[in-house]
Amino acid sequence: MFIDKMLTIDRVLICLLIFSYVYFVLGSFNVALNKPTWQSSTFRDYLSSKAVDGNTNQVWSGGSCSITQNHINYNWWCVDLKQSFDISSVKIFNRADDGINWMKGFEVRLSSTSHCGEAGFTSASPCYKDHTSTAQSVYTVNRCNQPSVPSLSARFVFVSIQREYLSICELQIFTGKYITINRSGSCSNGCQGDHYGSRCEYSCSTRCKNGKCNAKTGTCTGCKDGSYGEFCESTCNTNCQEDKCDWKTGKCTGCKDGFYGDMCESTCNTRCKNGKCNARTGKCTGCKNGYYGDMCEESCSTCNGPCRQLDGVCLTGCKDGYWGCNGLCLQKCSYCNTAGCRIEDGLCHNGCKVGINNPKCLNNITCGAQSEQNIT
Numbered sequence: 001m002f003i004d005k006m007l008t009i010d011r012v013l014i015c016l017l018i019f020s021y022v023y024f025v026l027g028s029f030n031v032a033l034n035k036p037t038w039q040s041s042t043f044r045d046y047l048s049s050k051a052v053d054g055n056t057n058q059v060w061s062g063g064s065c066s067i068t069q070n071h072i073n074y075n076w077w078c079v080d081l082k083q084s085f086d087i088s089s090v091k092i093f094n095r096a097d098d099g100i101n102w103m104k105g106f107e108v109r110l111s112s113t114s115h116c117g118e119a120g121f122t123s124a125s126p127c128y129k130d131h132t133s134t135a136q137s138v139y140t141v142n143r144c145n146q147p148s149v150p151s152l153s154a155r156f157v158f159v160s161i162q163r164e165y166l167s168i169c170e171l172q173i174f175t176g177k178y179i180t181i182n183r184s185g186s187c188s189n190g191c192q193g194d195h196y197g198s199r200c201e202y203s204c205s206t207r208c209k210n211g212k213c214n215a216k217t218g219t220c221t222g223c224k225d226g227s228y229g230e231f232c233e234s235t236c237n238t239n240c241q242e243d244k245c246d247w248k249t250g251k252c253t254g255c256k257d258g259f260y261g262d263m264c265e266s267t268c269n270t271r272c273k274n275g276k277c278n279a280r281t282g283k284c285t286g287c288k289n290g291y292y293g294d295m296c297e298e299s300c301s302t303c304n305g306p307c308r309q310l311d312g313v314c315l316t317g318c319k320d321g322y323w324g325c326n327g328l329c330l331q332k333c334s335y336c337n338t339a340g341c342r343i344e345d346g347l348c349h350n351g352c353k354v355g356i357n358n359p360k361c362l363n364n365i366t367c368g369a370q371s372e373q374n375i376t
Contacts, residue, residue: 032079032173038116039077041069048077051168058096058137058169065095065169075166077159078116083195084155085175092139092159093170100135106161108141110154112194113211121158191215207232223247239264255279271296302329318343335360
């Protein structure tokens, strides 16, 4: 008997301990209740917040319905859920008085990346369009009425109408996921969507890829193109190809033409053909006429056209007045008359200038047999 009582007391203490730790655990949960709201305009004191105050009174005189001004274009209402949720259904309490027909033809739009405002409404994705012929007292939109979609993720939910007034007496948004919140207010199951912190009170950087970040630290799990760093706070060098770089290091995945280096911070030599060089080493992929070498730093100006990048050998012969062994065109044949000399041996094509006695004017001399210094 005594042991049974002790066991019962232990169970009670365990239950109390669990209750003191867990505030609530709910399945289908109205995540719109008392969340921040906006609307395109406000009629008198029928504020947008009245649509999420928990009061489902459907008569406007009861003071629990939101109402916009009389506009001929779109009127919209929006709620910010403060984080993205997997939405299973949206429930809208319509006016039950002479304003019941105002909701006919309404539209629901969703967004996870924008904000409650005119621009946010324009960019939000259409989710559901009402085509019923008779106005309903309460509208329930399950999965945007798309059976193939089990749930839809969104942070911002818009309701709009293309008529004079938009009035909502209460709007409820349900998520099918279980949510556990501590007595202290911290989220036991972590954060959903694009939030982090013990209470999921902070928004991930808008530069985080897919809006995702570490639920505790807020560090991004990846960056959108053009950004890098723990919080994607840094911008890739504008010289990166397509503005893309490694999201952790900032190193470019490729460089735009004319640049090289890890960050594409260096400029290719202006002597590189078409300004192009290897994105990592800076070596030219070709040289402009008159230059050769890895960086096109050497001159081959005596060539009659381009020279080979590797060693400077002239590809189309020497300029008039030059010759050389192996096609390098490094020797002068200024002793020749007009028409210059042969590239391979310096033999004058049209004899020597008057007063110069040189064997090359008369017969062939092999490469290396006589240098320019011997010429008189």
